Amino acid sequence: MSKHIIFHIDVNSAYLSWEAAYRLQQGDSLDLRSVPSVVGGDPLTRHGIVLAKSIPAKKYDIKTGETLYSALSKCPDLIIAKPNYLLFRQCSQALGDILKEYSPLIQQFSVDEYFVDFTSLDQLWGDPLKAAYLIKDRVKNELGFTVNIGISTNKLLAKMASEFQKPDKVHTLFSEEIPEKMWPLPIEELFMVGRATSQKLLSRNIKTIGDLAHTDPRILRTTLKSHGILIWNYAHGIENSPVRPGGRVKVKGMGNSTTLPFDVDSRKEAHLVLLSLVETVSARLRHDQYFAQLVAVSFRTHEFLSYSHQRKISHPTDCTNEIWEIACELFDELWKGQPLRHMGVRVSELCHNDFLQLSFFERDYEKDRKIDQTIDVIRERFGSHSIMRSSYLHSGLKAMTGGVIAEEEYPMMTSLL
DNA sequence: TCTGGGGTCCTAGGACCC
DNA sequence: TCTGGGGTCCTAGGACCC
Numbered sequence: 143m144s145k146h147i148i149f150h151i152d153v154n155s156a157y158l159s160w161e162a163a164y165r166l167q168q169g170d171s172l173d174l175r176s177v178p179s180v181v182g183g184d185p186l187t188r189h190g191i192v193l194a195k196s197i198p199a200k201k202y203d204i205k206t207g208e209t210l211y212s213a214l215s216k217c218p219d220l221i222i223a224k225p226n227y228l229l230f231r232q233c234s235q236a237l238g239d240i241l242k243e244y245s246p247l248i249q250q251f252s253v254d255e256y257f258v259d260f261t262s263l264d265q266l267w268g269d270p271l272k273a274a275y276l277i278k279d280r281v282k283n284e285l286g287f288t289v290n291i292g293i294s295t296n297k298l299l300a301k302m303a304s305e306f307q308k309p310d311k312v313h314t315l316f317s318e319e320i321p322e323k324m325w326p327l328p329i330e331e332l333f334m335v336g337r338a339t340s341q342k343l344l345s346r347n348i349k350t351i352g353d354l355a356h357t358d359p360r361i362l363r364t365t366l367k368s369h370g371i372l373i374w375n376y377a378h379g380i381e382n383s384p385v386r387p388g389g390r391v392k393v394k395g396m397g398n399s400t401t402l403p404f405d406v407d408s409r410k411e412a413h414l415v416l417l418s419l420v421e422t423v424s425a426r427l428r429h430d431q432y433f434a435q436l437v438a439v440s441f442r443t444h445e446f447l448s449y450s451h452q453r454k455i456s457h458p459t460d461c462t463n464e465i466w467e468i469a470c471e472l473f474d475e476l477w478k479g480q481p482l483r484h485m486g487v488r489v490s491e492l493c494h495n496d497f498l499q500l501s502f503f504e505r506d507y508e509k510d511r512k513i514d515q516t517i518d519v520i521r522e523r524f525g526s527h528s529i530m531r532s533s534y535l536h537s538g539l540k541a542m543t544g545g546v547i548a549e550e551e552y553p554m555m556t557s558l559l
Numbered sequence: 560t561c562t563g564g565g566g567t568c569c570t571a572g573g574a575c576c577c
Numbered sequence: 578t579c580t581g582g583g584g585t586c587c588t589a590g591g592a593c594c595c
Contacts, residue, residue: 185561207563253595337593368569396565449589452589454587
C-alpha cells in the first residue's frame with residue numbers, strides 16, 4: 143500500500159480574516175488583522191464572547207471564548223466587529239471551490255477547514271510542497287485571506303502540522319518528524335485533548351505530547367477509558383480515517399438553542415421560546431426530508447446549571463405543532479421554576495419516511511402538515527420573518543430562533559476525523 | 560454589559576427480558 | 578441455601594471539536 147499524502151487547509155483567524163478582507167474590499171483603509179481586534183457577539187443580548195481574534199489581539203492574551211468585557215479590560219482600544227455569517231459561508235465556499243480544482247478528494251471539516259487527499263496527484267501538480275504553496279498563494283491573491291497548509295500522510299498529522307507557526311505558512315509533519323516537531327508541544331495542543339483530559343494528564347505529570355507518547359497505554363486506559371487509547375495513538379501519529387469526498391455523511395440529529403436576551407421565568411414565555419426553536423428545527427427537518435423519533439429539550443439556568451430531558455416518540459414526525467407539544471411536555475417535567483438564560487431543542491434518531499403511518503391513537507396531524515408546508519413555502523419566498531404567530535407580538539421574543547437553512551450543508555465532525 | 564451555537568461520541572446506571 | 582448473568586434499550590450528563 144502506497145503512502146497517502148494529505149493536506150489540511152486552515153484559514154488563519156477565519157472569522158476575523160474574512161471580515162478584514164471584506165472591509166478592505168469595501169474601501170476601508172484599516173486592515174483589522176494589523177490591529178488588536180476581534181469578532182464577537184452583542185453583550186446587550188448576552189452573546190458577548192470572542193469568536194475570533196487578530197494576531198495583535200492575541201498579544202494582549204485575549205482568547206477565543208472569553209467575554210468581550212474581559213477582552214476589553216485587557217485591551218481598551220480593542221476593535222470589535224459583529225459576526226456576518228452569510229459572508230463567512232460565502233468565503234468558506236469560495237475556498238472550497240479553489241481546492242476542488244486541485245483534487246476531487248476534498249472534505250470540508252468545519253467552516254474554515256478542509257482536508258485534501260493529494261495522493262498520486264503529484265503527476266498533475268508536481269511536488270506536494272510546491273503545490274501547497276501554489277494553493278496558499280492563490281487563495282491569498284484571489285480571495286484576500288491567508289491559510290495555513292499542513293502536509294502529512296494522514297489527517298491527524300496534517301491537521302497538527304497546519305497548527306504550527308501562523309499565518310500564511312506551509313508545514314510538513316511526517317512520521318520521522320514527530321519527535322522533533324510534535325512531541326515538545328504542550329499536551330493540550332494535541333487534537334482531542336481538551337480541558338478535562340489535559341487536567342487529568344497534568345495531574346499525572348504528563349505535560350507534553352512526547353510525555354503522553356511515552357506513557358504506558360494501559361495506565362491511560364484505566365484513567366481515560368477508550369479516549370486514553372485514542373490520544374495515545376494520536377501522540378504517535380497513528381490515525382487512518384479516509385478523506386470523505388463531497389457527499390454528506392449521514393446527519394444524526396439537528397438542534398437549535400439560544401441564550402435569551404433576558405431571563406425567562408414564566409412557563410408561558412418558555413413555551414413561546416420553545417416554539418421559536420421548534421419552528422427552525424422542524425423547518426430544517428422538512429427541508430432535508432427527515433423525520434425524527436427523539437425530542438430533547440435543554441436549558442441553562444441563571445446560575446449556569448445545565449439540564450436536559452429527552453423522550454423517544456412512538457412514531458417519526460416532522461410536524462411543528464407535534465414536536466412543540468412534546469417539547470413543552472418535556473420542559474414542564476424538567477423545569478422547577480428556575481430563571482432561565484438559555485434554552486434548546488434537539489431532534490435525533492432521524493429517518494427518511496416516504497409514507498406516514500398514523501396510529502389510531504394518535505391525533506390526526508394532516509391539517510398541521512398542510513399548514514407547515516404552506517408556511518415553509520411563504521418563508522422560502524418572502525423570508526423567515528414574513529409570517530409569524532401572533533403570540534410573539536410584544537413578547538420581546540423572536541418568532542424563529544436559530545440558523546438559517548444552509549443551501550449546501552457540509553458534514554460536521556463525524557466520528558473523530 | 561460575564562460566560563455562543565452547532566455538532567458527535569462515550570459512559571454509567573437503571574429497566575427489562577430471557 | 579442464595580441472590581445468575583448476558584443482552585438491549587433508554588436516559589442524563591460529560592467530553593471533545595470548530
